[in-house]
Amino acid sequence: MKTTYIKLSLAAALLLGIYSCKKGEVASTDLEAYATTDSAAVVVSDSISSVASMKVKDKQFIKTADVNMEVKDVYNTTIAIEKSVQELGGFVTNSNLQSNVVSENTYNTSSEEAMLVKKYQTENRMQVRIPTEKLGELLTAINTNKLFLNSRSINAEDVTANIKYSELEGKRNQKTSENISKLKTNKDKVKLDDENMSEGNLQKLSSMNMTDDLKYSTIDIYIKEPQLRIAEIAVTNTTNIDNQYKYNFIYDAKDGFVYGFYLIQRIIVGLINVWPILLIAAAIIYFLRKRKTLKSEQSKIQG
Structure with a gap:
């Protein structure tokens, strides 16, 4: 329809x-x-x-x-x-x-x-x-x-x-x-x-x-x-309120000290996590220095 x-x-x-x-x-x-x-x-x-x-x-x-x-x-x-x-x-x-x-x-x-x-x-x-x-x-x-x-x-x-x-x-x-x-x-x-x-x-x-x-x-x-x-x-002057609480030296210094302490902890923990790599690197450095020392002694004996 x-x-x-x-x-x-x-x-x-x-x-x-x-x-x-x-x-x-x-x-x-x-x-x-x-x-x-x-x-x-x-x-x-x-x-x-x-x-x-x-x-x-x-x-x-x-x-x-x-x-x-x-x-x-x-x-x-x-x-x-x-x-x-x-x-x-x-x-x-x-x-x-x-x-x-x-x-x-x-x-x-x-x-x-x-x-x-x-x-x-x-x-x-x-x-x-x-x-x-x-x-x-x-x-x-x-x-x-x-x-x-x-x-x-x-x-x-x-x-x-x-x-x-x-x-x-x-x-x-x-x-x-x-x-x-x-x-x-x-x-x-x-x-x-x-x-x-x-x-x-x-x-x-x-x-x-x-x-x-x-x-x-x-x-x-x-x-x-x-x-x-x-x-x-x-209304309230929000700009002044923002400036008033924008920076607090004592609180920020304390917060920075705590943050630095935790940063050191994180670095130590990170080094612990990669200890095999550090061990291998130390071994390589040790053998390279030992080899260099042997070459130096051989040069003196020949001279």
Whole structure:
């Protein structure tokens, strides 16, 4: 089954009653509250965007938004956005606030103290879910925190046909189940029934996801501060501490004496390990000197 087919067809089970067979009217009371109106279209009064609060009769939209802007204080703006989301009945699915350090230097201010100076820029990437009917209100609340708006995109995907197609696929799945039940029980029937039930479960899962996407809009938010911030952190003067303990004459002299004593021991032990070589060398030297002495005496006698 193709990906497109799965995406369109797996939403049938829970949305089976969305459209009635008569006049194409919306049957689900849960979806009526935010997906339909009596008018052709409604535009949000604060003019944040006609897409954000657009409602069209007998049409259903999955709405998403993306906001990229610069703010005075990322942390305070994050708190304000999270509070607005909560007040409007939404929730935060992701918030990744971080400070990117541009430079870091330590300056000694006394023999014991120093100052760590960091230059950094703070940013946050958030994703929030908000009831679709509150999308325009939240975008307005977010907009009040901006210093500069880099970009903002709002998308309303018309899924009316998708839902109708899902309804038809749900009926097809139900009809297939009825046909399978009429077959004689055997291994093939069990396999067909299992496959059909699996497809039905996937349709239910997709229906739940689509219903959730219709009810809650997703907003991706990226905020950052336009300029670098400076943090001054009092720390210990580590350079002075290092110099203080870097060299100790008495300890190093004592340690050198002990090391020399053990070095002598190692030399002696090494000589003991090679005593056969030393013995052979001594014997060679002895015979060479004796031979030289004999030659010298013979030369005197001949002379």
